Amino acid sequence: MLTLEHISKTYPDGTQALNDISIELPSGMVGLLGPNGAGKSSLMRTLACLQTINSGRIQFSGLDILKDPDKLRKQLGYLPQQFGVYPHMGCRALLEHIAILKGLESKKTKQQIDDLLTALNLTQHANKRVSHFSGGMKQRFGIAQALLGDPKLIILDEPTAGLDPAERESLNNLLVSMSKNRLILLSTHIVEDIENQCHFVAMIKGGQLIQSGHIDTLVNQLKGKVWVLKTLPRALPKDALVLSQSYRYGEPVFRVYAAERPTTGAVLAAESLQDKYFFELKSRRGELC
Numbered sequence: 001m002l003t004l005e006h007i008s009k010t011y012p013d014g015t016q017a018l019n020d021i022s023i024e025l026p027s028g029m030v031g032l033l034g035p036n037g038a039g040k041s042s043l044m045r046t047l048a049c050l051q052t053i054n055s056g057r058i059q060f061s062g063l064d065i066l067k068d069p070d071k072l073r074k075q076l077g078y079l080p081q082q083f084g085v086y087p088h089m090g091c092r093a094l095l096e097h098i099a100i101l102k103g104l105e106s107k108k109t110k111q112q113i114d115d116l117l118t119a120l121n122l123t124q125h126a127n128k129r130v131s132h133f134s135g136g137m138k139q140r141f142g143i144a145q146a147l148l149g150d151p152k153l154i155i156l157d158e159p160t161a162g163l164d165p166a167e168r169e170s171l172n173n174l175l176v177s178m179s180k181n182r183l184i185l186l187s188t189h190i191v192e193d194i195e196n197q198c199h200f201v202a203m204i205k206g207g208q209l210i211q212s213g214h215i216d217t218l219v220n221q222l223k224g225k226v227w228v229l230k231t232l233p234r235a236l237p238k239d240a241l242v243l244s245q246s247y248r249y250g251e252p253v254f255r256v257y258a259a260e261r262p263t264t265g266a267v268l269a270a271e272s273l274q275d276k277y278f279f280e281l282k283s284r285r286g287e288l289c
């Protein structure tokens with residue numbers, strides 16, 4: 001559905017944010033994972049036609065989006081990482097204004113705004129100024145404007161940032177329910193959200209694509225090779241890699257990749273997308289012992 005060919009972007013100060021990215025993204029919910037500064041927002045801004053690139057080609061359902069950005073904008077919904085300053089307008093009035101800017105038919109718009117206000121739990125705040133909204137309400141407003149007009153390509157940069165757990169769950173459910181026949185590209189640092197909602201993931205680091213594919217296939221590659229340890233032995237087997245070190249109920253938990261049981265106390269664990277993500281990041285740093 002969305003094809004990227006050899007995308008590279010260098011900012012005027014010389015920072016290369018995207019380095020020869022080629023990938024084909026299918027329809028449905030697709031996750032974008034990468035550490036801070038990996039180039040996720042740069043990629044999303046590029047796909048939203050908000051910045052130019054140095055080289056490459058992008059096609060969405062056969063449309064060359066770099067040559068014809070106006071045609072893409074008609075089928076695009078975009079939630080940036082930061083919205084900036086909101087005008088002193090009420091929530092509904094601002095959505096109506098954005099609908100006009102998007103060139104949407106006014107007959108259909110009113111019903112759609114009502115539906116989005118309901119879905120995003122904003123109906124009771126419809127007349128309140130968005131500039132007076134709390135952080136979570138602003139985020140929900142940002143999602144409402146991105147979904148306005150039933151776009152075929154929806155790009156969401158950290159959509160659940162600042163949402164409480166109940167709002168996060170309800171947004172996640174809404175996105176999955178909307179994902180048929182369109183592409184929703186979701187960037188978040190909450191790997192669990194991508195694992196739960198998306199069927200396909202792209203991982204980038206240092207502006208380069210390091211892994212992509214169907215999530216179940218990628219995660220399955222670690223089957224029988226992820227172990228949980230309470231303490232780390234002084235030496236691990238040669239092929240072992242410490243994927244993560246965290247705490248549960250205040251007690252340390254180490255997740256270790258190893259083809260065989262790495263130490264007597266190690267318990268085999270169910271592999272996860274986070275394990276695969278850390279595996280890709282760390283094995284590429286040469287941490288595989």
Ligand SMILES: Nc1ncnc2c1ncn2[C@@H]1O[C@H](COP(=O)(O)OP(=O)(O)OP(=O)(O)O)[C@@H](O)[C@H]1O
Nearest residue numbers: 011013015017034035036037038039040041042043
């Ligand atoms: N306008 C800009 N001018 C110069 N450098 C930029 C600009 N925007 C981003 N960068 C740089 O490009 C690189 C990629 O940044 P980007 O914001 O795309 O990463 P990210 O993966 O979205 O990071 P994060 O998860 O922290 O939001 C970083 O080194 C960043 O400093």
